[in-house]
Amino acid sequence: xxxxxxxxxxxxxxRMNSELPKVLHQIAGAPMLVHAMKSxxxxxxxxTVIVAGHGADLVEAAAxxxxxxxxxxxxxxxxxxxxxxxxARSALADFDGDALVLYGDTPFxxxxxxxxxxxxxxxxxxxxxxxxxxxxxxxxxxxxxDDQLDRIVEFKDATDAERGVNLxxxxxxxxxxxxxxxxxxxxxxxxxxxxxxxxDIISIARARGLSATVVRCDEAETLGINSRSELAQxxxxxxxxxxxxxxxxxxxMIAPETVFFAHDTVIGRDTVIEPNVVFGxxxxxxxxxxxxxxxxxxxxxxxxGSVVGPYARLRPGAELAENVKVGxxxxxxxxxxxxxxxxxxxxxxxxxxxxxxxxxxxxTITCNYDGVFxxxxxxxxxxxxxxxxxxxxxxxxxDAAMTGSGSVVTRDVPAGDLAVGRAKQxxxxxxxxxxxxxxxxxxxxxx
Ligand code: UD1
Ligand code: CA
Numbered sequence: 001x002x003x004x005x006x007x008x009x010x011x012x013x014x015r016m017n018s019e020l021p022k023v024l025h026q027i028a029g030a031p032m033l034v035h036a037m038k039s040x041x042x043x044x045x046x047x048t049v050i051v052a053g054h055g056a057d058l059v060e061a062a063a064x065x066x067x068x069x070x071x072x073x074x075x076x077x078x079x080x081x082x083x084x085x086x087x088a089r090s091a092l093a094d095f096d097g098d099a100l101v102l103y104g105d106t107p108f109x110x111x112x113x114x115x116x117x118x119x120x121x122x123x124x125x126x127x128x129x130x131x132x133x134x135x136x137x138x139x140x141x142x143x144x145x146d147d148q149l150d151r152i153v154e155f156k157d158a159t160d161a162e163r164g165v166n167l168x169x170x171x172x173x174x175x176x177x178x179x180x181x182x183x184x185x186x187x188x189x190x191x192x193x194x195x196x197x198x199x200d201i202i203s204i205a206r207a208r209g210l211s212a213t214v215v216r217c218d219e220a221e222t223l224g225i226n227s228r229s230e231l232a233q234x235x236x237x238x239x240x241x242x243x244x245x246x247x248x249x250x251x252x253m254i255a256p257e258t259v260f261f262a263h264d265t266v267i268g269r270d271t272v273i274e275p276n277v278v279f280g281x282x283x284x285x286x287x288x289x290x291x292x293x294x295x296x297x298x299x300x301x302x303x304x305g306s307v308v309g310p311y312a313r314l315r316p317g318a319e320l321a322e323n324v325k326v327g328x329x330x331x332x333x334x335x336x337x338x339x340x341x342x343x344x345x346x347x348x349x350x351x352x353x354x355x356x357x358x359x360x361x362x363x364t365i366t367c368n369y370d371g372v373f374x375x376x377x378x379x380x381x382x383x384x385x386x387x388x389x390x391x392x393x394x395x396x397x398x399d400a401a402m403t404g405s406g407s408v409v410t411r412d413v414p415a416g417d418l419a420v421g422r423a424k425q426x427x428x429x430x431x432x433x434x435x436x437x438x439x440x441x442x443x444x445x446x447x
Pocket of ligand 2 (some may be wrong): 224226
């Protein structure tokens with residue numbers, strides 16, 4: 001069955017107390033909306049419609065950055081969840097498969113759960129995702145009758161007996177798209193909130209002789225985010241899960257609770273991650289590498305056998321080939337470092353290419369920025385860059401060349417040459433002793 005996703009994200013999210021639309025707040029480096037899109041992606045949807053309202057331009061940009069093919073439907077007034085879903089109608093006018101409604105603020109629905117809903121659709125017209133709540137609070141309650149879902153009652157409209165029901169509505173619903181829009185047409189707003197409730201489609205459907213059922217999932221899966229505190233809980237949940245998956249994939253973490261993954265971090269088998277490592281988005285670490293303590297990595301690729309850190313920073317475009325060493329207090333940005341090269345101490349390497357087996361001495365800096373433009377530094381193979389060399393880009397150092405420590409290199413260095421670009425040393429005989437004597441005498445006089 002082909003599926004279209006309708007992801008609701010028009011709400012203001014008042015409790016976030018934020019300028020940013022709620023669904024754009026991030027978990028593991030990606031907006032929660034993108035997590036919801038990823039989760040729905042498990043059904044390989046033919047269409048995805050995002051219903052946006054508050055901050056619609058920003059929501060659209062974030063959704064399209066993840067999937068350029070999404071349609072964004074605008075709900076300019078938030079009149080309720082049924083009204084929100086109806087905004088997707090024209091985008092799905094020619095579509096005759098199933099519609100699955102997801103919430104942009106409910107990011108963790110598992111693929112298995114969506115598959116169970118798809119399976120239940122084979123026998124029922126409408127499938128609602130429900131969960132047994134530890135504390136049912138203000139959730140809508142699922143009211144069963146015989147072996148069917150009979151209706152959903154919102155907390156505000158529920159009787160005491162109905163509030164006693166623990167089976168709650170997650171908000172996720174699947175039905176044939178045309179049926180769904182038909183049912184929504186019949187939804188009114190005579191209720192405690194004067195809103196068009198999507199949940200009303202169940203009683204309308206049952207009255208029309210359609211069938212409805214509930215698929216159950218863990219409460220953690222339907223965790224909805226309404227506040228900063230819930231956002232932090234969602235982050236913690238994501239991290240706990242990501243750490244466990246990394247361990248199952250053969251990654252060793254000495255203190256897993258101190259390692260933070262992004263939504264898309266990929267780490268190979270037999271890699272060791274020391275404590276307090278943070279991964280930003282778009283990182284791939286191959287097998288058998290070591291990421292040492294207190295390192296921060298984003299937008300980079302680290303190949304097999306490399307060692308990074310402690311206290312290293314890899315920024316977007318850092319590409320480490322096999323067996324590269326990047327040591328403490330080294331920052332690497334937009335640079336390709338070939339196999340076996342070493343940048344071990346206190347360096348900035350940006351907009352650069354470093355050839356195989358080259359050694360970059362402590363304190364070396366690629367001076368890549370002239371205040372307006374960025375320039376490239378090219379270092380060949382088997383090069384020895386002396387400590388504290390300033391490589392003023394654009395500049396090229398040929399294969400097997402050397403630079404003297406403390407050099408400011410402004411011109412290209414041919415292969416095999418030694419470049420020394422610093423003031424020549426002069427020793428003044430006995431000068432230090434005379435100077436010290438003079439200074440100590442001044443101090444003794446009390447000046
Ligand atoms: C909804 C359900 C409730 C369920 C709960 C689960 C209804 C009437 N109630 O309640 O049964 O237990 O979710 O979390 O559906 N939205 C729009 N436009 C609107 C209104 C809402 O896009 O006009 C979006 C919101 O941005 C949010 C989602 O729909 O992503 C849910 O809306 P919300 O107001 O939070 O619904 P609840 O009252 O929590
Ligand atoms: Ca809610």
